[in-house]
Amino acid sequence: MLKVENLHVSVEGKEILKGINLEIGAGEVHAIMGPNGSGKSTLSYVLSGREGYDITEGRVLFNGKDLFEMSVEERAWAGVFLAFQYPVEVPGVSNIYFLKAALNGIRKFQGLDELDAMDFISMVKNKMKDLDMDEKFLYRAVNEGFSGGEKKRNEILQMSVLEPTLCLLDETDSGLDIDALQIVAKGVNRLRDPKRSFVLVTHYQRLLDYIKPDYVHVLAHGKVVKSGGPELALELEEKGYAWVDEKIAS
């Protein structure tokens, strides 16, 4: 599904990603861990097409197509979804309106008609129930005044409504209380599908207790310094990143 080859990215002349290689197959769940400032968010932004990053080397193929040839919207329409580490507030725009505009944008690309308003509302309400979200959030402005945890949950709501094929979750677990973490994890697990892949950026093993990854990668100083199975996360939790650094050094 996604193939990242020797990806080098700079911001304002400073190299942040220094040759990332990653291959993510359909239906797989990959966890990316790594110290603060190692480039995890940068990677998710570059994949989703945010401006301000210079791609100096390498390429990314998404379902065989050059990802960097696609605009932000085109990537979204083709199924790339980023759950933001810091979801953005859009004052005055209701959540329901936003969701509808997003879904219709995607459906239009897929050659589908707009969903009937009633069908749409009941579909969204069902998904909210799954995420234990109060319906009143539908009529509040997107993320405005939401608590940290509410924002994260709202990202997962958007993801379950839009049903993307490549889900990048940037620290969705940070800021969630224990119950919310379980609910969000359930929401993600419900979306797991042989045709859908996940990249979970996280600092905590805890999330991976609920969402079992197929692979775990450690990103440090702009490079994938170690990859392995779920056991790698446990090892990290126990030994800390210093252990990875030592391994690079040796």
Added chain:
Amino acid sequence: MSASNENLKDMIGQEYKDGFVTDIESESFPPGLNEDVIRALSAKKEEPEFLLEWRLEAYRHWLTMEHPEWSFVEFPKIDFQDISYYSAPKSMDDGPKSLDEVDPELISTYNKLGIPLEEQMRLAGVAVDAVFDSVSVATTFKDKLAEAGVIFCSFSEAVKEHPELIKQYLGTVVSQFDNFYAALNAAVFSDGSFVYIPKGVRCPMELSTYFRINAANTGQFERTLIVADEGSHVSYLEGCTAPMRDENQLHAAVVELVILKDAEIKYSTVQNWYPGDENGLGGIYNFVTKRAECREENAKVSWTQVETGSAITWKYPSVVLKGDNSIGEFYSVALTNNYQQADTGTKMMHIGKNTSSTIISKGISAGHGQNTYRGLVKVGRNAENARNYTQCDSLLMGDQCGAHTFPYIETKHPSATIEHEASTSKISEDQLFYCMQRGISAEDAVSMIVNGFCKEVFKELPMEFAVEAQALLGISLEGSVG
């Protein structure tokens, strides 16, 4: 008399001879302004003596006035002798014969606004003989209003049918000496609308200039007078939500609202006159005096305006809060794109006791647009417990445009409570990216964010108007991103 005046007189005389009396329906006056022109105009409209006198007083005063220079807008000096002050309503035969003859760009805008075909034809002035509903709609709605005792007609008609009402209320809110353009309007206004809601009547429908058959031809100096008698209520919608390609540049209207005891007027405007092209060429100068007087206790008025058109918008819908416990509200969205300029805001004059006012202003500037909010909150000597809340937000798109805020406050009573909040923001890259990452195109995202910014104002508009206003913002901002 100077030679040039002599010439002018000759010319008018000639024109006169050639038939603007005999052939009333198809003539325009030649450019120029003097007392004879005003007399001729008044005669043509068969006005009573008092109105002619009123016009002449206005004109004589206007001659002594200087063109105001205090606003933030810039435009070349207007030659008032270069304007024709009377143009008979275009005969239907002169209009386009079908939509095919109408500027396709105009049609495309109509379509984007979702205006039904019949309405499009009417707006574009297509000659149609009572084919479809508009005529029957107009009739049913006239009947319904008459039943309720509501008077809703053109200003000229009101002058003929209800001269006593005109005499009683005309110029009592905006006098014929009020300001430069108001005096000019008083001297030469050609037509406009008149509304009277009798005591205790809740107008059974929203009154819209859409339905007033000759609204499209009221011209550049129109005058509107609305009187809400005791305990009555009316919602009035004004506007052209589609661009009018008008060769006339100056549009100097006057709107007067009189609100008596326990009455309420809600006045909504969506203004989208031709803004000029992307290089700032052409477009309408929209210099309008709008004022409401809450004359008696518990009177309430709210102005809601969405201003997206015109090359220059220069207006301050104001409220005189004379009656005790009266309420004035002003909700405004002003958008300037390309080289458009807007200097708009309101004046809230607190005179009675326990009066309150609310001002919500949203200015959006894109391209090279210049957007100014200018507001005055004045609390008089006897205005015990006056309250005002003002919120003024500006949104900038790009770095070539400007937003300016001039809030003035004058209080002469210590009990006044006045709150003012202001903000200036830019559409953030983060917001755009967030929307686009969800599959919303850049243009839709901009329009969505801008509409969100204006939400507090749009929610004051009647439903259909709000929908059109939203579509309009989107259209007005087309091409301003990316």
